Amino acid sequence: MRVFRHLCATATSRVFLALLAAIALAPPLYAVSPEDGSADVPSAVNHPMPGRDQMLAGTPSTTPAHSHVGMFVADSRVLLKFPPQMRAHMLNNMRDHLATIDGILRALASDNYDGAAKLAVDHLGLDSPFSAACKPRPANAGAPAPRSMDEMMRMYMPARMRTIGLAMHTAASDFAVVAAHAAATHDSKAAVEALSRVTQNCVACHASYRLR
Numbered sequence: 001m002r003v004f005r006h007l008c009a010t011a012t013s014r015v016f017l018a019l020l021a022a023i024a025l026a027p028p029l030y031a032v033s034p035e036d037g038s039a040d041v042p043s044a045v046n047h048p049m050p051g052r053d054q055m056l057a058g059t060p061s062t063t064p065a066h067s068h069v070g071m072f073v074a075d076s077r078v079l080l081k082f083p084p085q086m087r088a089h090m091l092n093n094m095r096d097h098l099a100t101i102d103g104i105l106r107a108l109a110s111d112n113y114d115g116a117a118k119l120a121v122d123h124l125g126l127d128s129p130f131s132a133a134c135k136p137r138p139a140n141a142g143a144p145a146p147r148s149m150d151e152m153m154r155m156y157m158p159a160r161m162r163t164i165g166l167a168m169h170t171a172a173s174d175f176a177v178v179a180a181h182a183a184a185t186h187d188s189k190a191a192v193e194a195l196s197r198v199t200q201n202c203v204a205c206h207a208s209y210r211l212r
């Protein structure tokens, strides 16, 4: 007790105790209320999560209810059966997608709107090579190149997946227009908003399909 009184007596200890109390009483970071815009999340993202439903039903779980680490969650995503070289090609494209989003965010952070627009056009937009497999084959297109990777991708991808892919590439082209406009207006909010319409489609597809 004397030690406690001594602790409380010093100014530094009082600050320390106040900090501890603040940490203990602070609301958890993940306590998001419905007013926070979660209603804007596309429906594909709000897919049922069996692990969460089990928890709500009170089924015992082997891990603490608040932990997502190591929790068993049934995977409801559709498993795609792609040949190995197509799989490697797609994942390679995916890593480029992520690097592009990263580059765009850094460009936006330094007010380089033209740079952000160019990255979107070259790597994600409808005219970029990465969009070929998601685009419908033009009616006047000649015979596909034998064993062309894009042609194979088009064949193996479920129609709905191609639709989401096309929506992502379209949103990227739209973002490029908004970003180029922001070079004059410096309206970074509009640019970030347009970029989030791209990433919403990344999220929607990832919520529905898997390769392994």
Ligand code: HEC
Pocket (backbone or CB within 6 Å): 091, 092, 094, 095, 097, 098, 101, 161, 162, 164, 165, 168, 198, 199, 201, 202, 203, 205, 206, 209, 210, 211, 212
């Ligand atoms: C049309 C569907 C679709 C879209 C759109 C899409 N992805 Fe993917 N992506 C996938 C699938 C399927 C996988 C494999 C996931 C798995 O097997 O668990 C994947 C995997 C990835 C990976 C892992 C790569 C690796 O080497 O393992 C990254 C990173 C990624 N995507 C980023 C993105 C980003 C960023 C976007 C948006 C700009 C995006 N993806 C848009 C379908 C998509």
